Amino acid sequence: MPPDGSPAVGDEVPLEPERFVAGGEALARSSDGRVVFVRGGIPGDLVSAVVVDSRRDWSRARVEQVLEPAVDRITASCPTRLAGCGGCDWGEVSDAAAMDHKVGIVTDALRRTARMEAEVEVGGSVARTGYRTTMRIIGDPAGRPALRVEGSNDPVGIDRCEVAHPSLARILETVRLTPGLEASLRVSAHDGTSTARWDRKAGEVTGLPEDTRSGRDAFLEEEVTTATGPLRLRVSAGSFFQSGPAAAGLLVDTVARLVPEHVNAGHLVDLYGGVGLFAVGLGSSAARLTLVESSRSATADALVNLPRLDPPPAAIDVVTSEVGVWRPSPDSGAVDVVIADPARSGLGRPGVAAVERLRPGVLALVSCDPVSMARDTGLLVEAGFRLESVVALDLFPGSHHVEVVSRFVMSR
Secondary structure (H helix, E strand, O other): OOOOOOOOOOOEEEEOOOEEOOOOOEEEEOOOOOEEEEEOOOOOOEEEEEEEEEOOOEEEEEEEEEEEOOOOEOOOOOHHHHOOEOOOOOOOEOHHHHHHHHHHHHHHHHHHHOOOOOOEEEEEEOOOOOOEOEEEEEEOOOOOEEEEEOOOOOEEEOOOOOOEOHHHHHHHHHOEEOOOOEEEEEEOOOOOOEEEEEOOOOOOEEOOOOOOEEOOOOEEEEEEEEOOEEEEEEEEOOOOOOOOHHHHHHHHHHHHHHOHHHOOOOEEEEEOOOOOHHHHHHOOOOOEEEEEEOOHHHHHHHHHHHHHOOOOOOEEEEEEOOHHHOOOOOOOOOOOEEEEOOOOOOOHHHHHHHHHHHOOOEEEEEEOOHHHHHHHHHHHHHOOEEEEEEEEEEOOOOOOOOEEEEEEEEOO
């Protein structure tokens, strides 16, 4: 033990986790009051944990034994999770408790990062099992599909994955790949077709269904159910899409509810628009629709998806560009609604500047990281926007990930 009495790497210490923090670990305090981030602990547990990292102001530990379980602790039923998979890192937390903890993480992020007290609404959730239609796998030493051990890059073979869509689960039973090779698999919940993508120079993938499309130009058709009807979307293997159509539909419905101004909008702009999920889902009555996305694969999909709107807007612009450097054309007119769905890193100053240049009446910000969301909220307030509502969604049950949809309006 170090001279200051704090636990050293390798020490096994009793801990009582107090709350979850962004990133999914639980926060506890050692006997000397130092903060310890605990992997595998749940607020309310009494655990025995081994210190794996020790710094001046904090330590990190891994649970070795649960001495007294929290009332919210459940037994994970997924065999791959029980074997150590880190994908469902909250697999032992009950659904109701997990949602409460996620709301608490978002609230705390806004308080600490944006210096703002805000009421965070509990939004919807997708089903805990069978929701993932996209998965990134790696070949284990025997060439079987594997995921990663929690807190490690080591592979853990997939016996059965509870979050995999049934069509994806069937592929996982037969697919084989070169040990160490990574591959991205995607299935359509609509018709069961599939795509696969991997570095062919690094190895091979076998055991895929005969109709699986692979390579740069591979795509499938997905259908997303929303409150106003189904959305048909082309999604290429190289394009980002949500974890599954259920998550995509819940996101569209949540944004539509928070931003009713999308109906009959004069000009709706979809930033970080991907394949066009929000543009297609919310832009059907807009006079002008603009989508900005840096991925050429995704904008190629969007060029197919947006014209499917019936009737289509009078003007549709699909722009392949980084949002931070994009400038609207002089004749594009005033912008009524902006929807922004950036990557985990968030808008940042370049993205906020892009939104500020558009000066929309209302902005819907979709965030997949609470800390980035809170930082962006502070930047948007500095830029003249006012936060009006925040909704937390559970699109990844069994994991710490939380999606946040926020509504902002121009205040000056």
